[in-house]
Amino acid sequence: MLVCNMALRLRPVTVLSTGSPLSVAKCVFVCFQSCHATKPDMLNVHLVPHTHDDVGWLKTVDQYYYGGDLDRNNIQHAGVQYILDSVVDQLLKNPDRRFIYVETAFFYRWWKQQSSSMQQTVKQLVDEGRLEFVNGGWCMSDEATTHYSAVIDQMTLGLRFLNETFGVCGRPRVAWHIDPFGHAREHASMFAQMGFDGFFFGRVDYQDRARRMKDKEQELLWRASSSLTPPMADLFTGILPNGYNPPDGFCWDQLCDDAPIRDDPDLEDYNVDDVVTRFLKAANTQALAYKTNHIIMTMGSDFQYENANLWYKNLDKLILYVNANQSSGSKVNLLYSTPSCYLQELHRANLTWPLKEDDFFPYADAAHDFWTGYFTSRPALKRYERISNSNLQTCNQLEVLGGPASRKGPFGAGDSQTLSKAMAVAQHHDAVSGTEKQHVANDYAKRLAEGWQHCQVLQNPLISTFYGILASALFCFPQFSVGVYNPLAHPVTWPVRLPVNGTAYGVTDATGKPVDSQVCVLPRFISIRRFVTAALAKRGDMKRFVSEGVSSVQIHSGRQEEPRLRSERYLQVTFDPDTGLLSGLSNLETKQTIKLTQNFYWYNSSRGNNAESKQPSGAYIFRPNSSTPLVVSKTAKVQSFQVKHSVVQEVRQRFSPWVSQVVRLYADSKALELEWTVGPVPINDWQGKEVITRLDTSIKTSQLFYTDSNGREVLQRRKDFRPTWELKQTEPIAGNYYPINSRAFLKDDEDQLTVVTDRSQGGSSLQNGSLEIMLHRRLLFDDYRGVDEALNEASEIFPDGLVVRGRLFLTLDHPASAADTHRPLAQQVVLQPLLTFTDGDLSPETQLEFSGLQAALPSAVHLLTLSQWDKDSVLLRLEHQFQSDESQVNSRPVTVNLQLHWFCFSEEKLMLKEFEDPSVTEVTLRPMEIRTFLLRVSRR
Incomplete structure (x- = not known):
């Protein structure tokens, strides 16, 4: 069954609802026409009651949901369950009132605890447009450090629940990212392709905002793709006037200090006239920065509306008394509203909006306060989130290929949903971003670990059926087999490195033929002493090889010699004999050579005692004390050891007691691997450190470099430059840092050096031909953005x-x-192979190879999603993974026949639902296009 022609497009013709056709028709009519009337000859102020509920930040997800003194209320008072209880109660008391809600992770939990009568009441509020969901993802994701595949997954999780629970009236029409710290173009592109009508956010660079306010350009059309044909990735975008807070003086939550409206004229502190005067001034001032006679005000903030009566009682009065002034000539009209109602009025204005084609990075809220440190903060958690994404995709695929047997069996009931929900929570803008308290970061990691365990239980029956013996994620065997599952739909060669407790190992493939391998003894500054390494070719499949205690593999330890690495076909790497550093890189196939020097440095973090500003470096903010980083190595020449073998060549470098690296070149690899180890970062000198590696090349970059956006399209960057306003640069280092989610590169007319990362990191090009990437941060001060923790x-x-x-x-x-x-x-780096291990020898009947696809997909097509949707259907997403202008070979439309040949372990096969027109199965993907389908599971 074909669901839609875009990833997660939310306005398909078919309405999914549990109600009767009549109730569906009524719902469509009511929820899409529930906006209050406006007045064309007045300034219409759309009051939007809302709460912003972080899915973890200063407290864990559970602590935020339940609240209470035992749940760290000394840190922050919050109880989401009470917010939803209170809001529903207050909406029922006045049909004019409105409320929007965002975080499905919290609402889903609350919904499950409600009685059937309360659920019916809430459905009625949704049907009538009085309770509106916006954004609709499991969380409000970060935009700098998230990978697009994980963002799509978490949006799917939340939107599916809303769709299946509320039908068409529960489907958000507006994307709402009021708190993320800068905004990625790829997020806007995904939101547009999901079918959102508009996108609103609160944070934008202070210089950008000032210019936009002056020119009335706080509302714009964002053209969020250079490849997709307009308007496929075009999205109306609005910058909210007060971040996501109410205007000063008009906050009536129990967490606020503003005086309530006192409207008894017999009381001494009667203040209606003062409130009305101040509000009219605030409204008219705000209107000066916007183009229409409609403005929006966010009436709420972090974890507000726990006692919704306080807010609504005062908002009712505010609307009453401000609108009463219309009889005296006032031209201001207040109304309860929602972002979609506000957007509807802007559409009716039929104006031309300014066009934007870049992104909103980096974000600064003051001259020396650039929010670019979080691009790297908590690098271990960022890596764990990335490999958890890989494990989730593999888990989803194996669940599909295994059929019902993968969800029940002698190992217990496994599931992919636990990891799916943990990954969705991890996308939150205070999770993978690294901007949470330490105990919350620990909780995120714990949730991911629990998800891994559930997936392991799910995978065990499948892998055991495949092997004929028990599989394990852990191993310590003298003789063992390794299963390697490739989740990509293309053949890849991936080196497998295993720590071993011995010196004599032999490796064979599935046919019994020897595989070239080696055992390496590592130097003392590497914690694991021996590895056995072999390179395995895979084709979207599972293979295995056996390692036995025989003496067929030579042991290689480090040799003191002038290092040089060279593969047979692709790469050659040279090192400077005087410094021991990299000095050059050559592509032997294309006959290219560049000068390339790499070293490690650290920026001395500001303590907030500078003359220009009191802003220190912290989890959010990157602010070095100096523009010149300090070199890590204290010696003129770095200590190095070299290992050479037909499988892999390595140069192991020691820069200091807390920084080391392995420069690694595998046979027939087109990529040079730099495996860095940083830590413990010393702070006994009372200096916080932001550790970078810098690549200095001979490439003539002319102040330009390139970074990816959430792992998809690439954007051009220029030092000390913003495409949409004239930048006054006040932080020459931090103000030039950008998020690198999966890759960055330098290029000129002849050469391009690309760096692919294994997690999200921050980086920049501060000199021509130079690229630096921040690897680790250890700081001593909080940066005053709410975490209150170094x-x-x-x-x-x-x-x-x-x-x-x-x-x-x-x-x-x-x-x-x-x-x-x-x-x-x-x-390949994002979706790495899954390794499993079995003890002992194998029976002759054991199946040694399996492939879920009969043939690889075209090189331009990526299998983005293959997951179980329900009992009888499977979700399939295919994407064209190239931009329209970056490859002579792969930047072309590709046609795929969806009658794919899938091979499952169970007695099932996957097939498309039968169509009257067989041409429907021929799908053409254009550059950067994502298509989503449902496959029916057919039992033989």
Whole structure:
């Protein structure tokens, strides 16, 4: 069954509802015409009652939901369950009132606890448009550090619940990101393709806002893709006037200090005239920055409306008394409203709006306050979130391929939903962003770990059926088998590195043929002493090889010699004999060579004692004390060891007691791997440190560099420049940092050096031909953005400070063909193979190879989603993973026949629902296009 022609488009013709056809028709009529009337000859002020409920930040998700003194109310008073209880009660008391709600993760929990009569009451409020859902994702996701596939998943989770629970009237029409700290173009593109009519947010750079207010450009058309044909990725976008807070002096929550409206004229402190005068001034001042006779005011804030009576009683009075002044000539009209009602009025104005084609990064709220530190904050959590995304996709695929047997069996009932919900929570703008308190970060990680366990239970019956013996995610065997499942729908070669407790291992493939492998003894500054390494070719499948205790593999330890790495076909790497640093990179296939020097540095974090500003570096803010970073290594030449073998060549470098690196080149690999280890970052000198690695090249970049947006399209960046306003640069380092979600590159007419990252990080190009990436941060002060805690991570394993390990992958290509290398590589890094292990020898009947697809998809097509939708259907998403102008080969439309040949372990097969017109199964994907389908599961 074809659901829609865009990812998650929310306005399909079919209305999904539990009601009768008559009730559906009534719902459509009411909810889409529930907006209060406005007055064309007046300034219409749309009052939007709302709450902003972080899915974890200063408290965990559970603590925020339940509230109470035992749940850290000394940190922040909040109880989401009481907010929803109170709002519903108050909406029932006055049909004029409106309320919007965002975070489905909280609403879903509250909904499950309600009686059937209360659920029916809430459905009536939704049908009548009095309670409106906006955004609708499981959370309000971060926009800088999230990968697009995880964002789509969390939006799917929330929107599906709303659709199945409330039907058409529960479907959000407006995207609502009032708190994320900068805004990505790819998010706007995804929202447009999901069918949203508009997008509203609160945070925008202070210089950008000032210019937009002056020119009345706070509402605009965002053209969010350079590849998709307009208006596919065009989205009306509005910048809210007060962030997401009410105007000063008009906050009537129990958390606020503003005086209530006292409207008894017999009382001494009667204040109606004062309130009306102040409000009219605020409304008319706000109107000066907007183009129409409609303005929006957000009446609410963080965790407000726990006692909704306070808000609504005063809002009722405000509307009454301000509108009463119309009889005396006032031209201001107040009304309860929602973002979709406000957007409807802007549409009716039929104006031309300014066009924007870049993004809203970086974000600063003052001259020295750039929110660019969180691009890297909590790098270990960022990596854990990324590999959890990979594990979730694999879990989803295996659940589909395994059929019902994967969800029940001798190992218990497994599920993918636990990890799906944990990943959805992790997308929150105070989760993967790294801007939460430490105990909350621990809770996010715990939820992900529990999700892994549930997926392991789900996968065990499948893998055990495949192997014929018990599989495990852990191993410690002298003789064992390794299952390697490739979640990509393309063949890849992926090196497998396993820690071993021995020196004699042999590796064979599924046919019994020996696989080239090696055992490496690592130097003392590497914690794990031995690895066995082998490279396996895979084709969207599962394979295995056996490692036995035989003496067929040579042991390689480090040799003191002048290092140099060279593969047979692709890459050559040279090192400076005087410094031991990288000095050059060559692509042997294309005969390209560039100068390339890499080193590690750290910025001294501001303590907030500068003459210009009291702003310190913290979880959100990056503010170095100096524009010149300090080199990590204290010696003229870094210590290095070299290992060479037909499988892999390595140069292991030690820069300091707390920074080391392995420069690794695999046979037949087009990418050079830099595996860095940083930590514990020393702070005994009482200096916070922001650790970077910098690549200095001979590429002539002319102040330009390029970063991806949420792992998809790439945007051009220029030092000290913003495309839509004249920038006054006040922080030469932090003000030039951008999020790097999966890759960044430098290029000129001849050469392109691309760096693929294994997690979201911040980076910049501060000099021509130079690219720096921030790897780790350890700070001593809070940055006054609410966390009230220094970003100073430690753990039981690392009590002296967190040690973080990660990888960068470097490719060198001609610019015209570079995307053909780095786009598939980025997908491989995001969706890594799943490894499973079995003890002992195998029976002759054991199946050694399996592929879920009979043939690979075209190289331009990525299998984005394959997951169980319900008992009889499967969700399939395919995407064209190239932009329209980046590849002569792959930037073309691709046609895929959806009568794919899927092979399942159970007695089932996947097929499209029968169509009268067989041409429907021929689907053409254009560059950057995502298509979503439902497949029916047919039992043989």
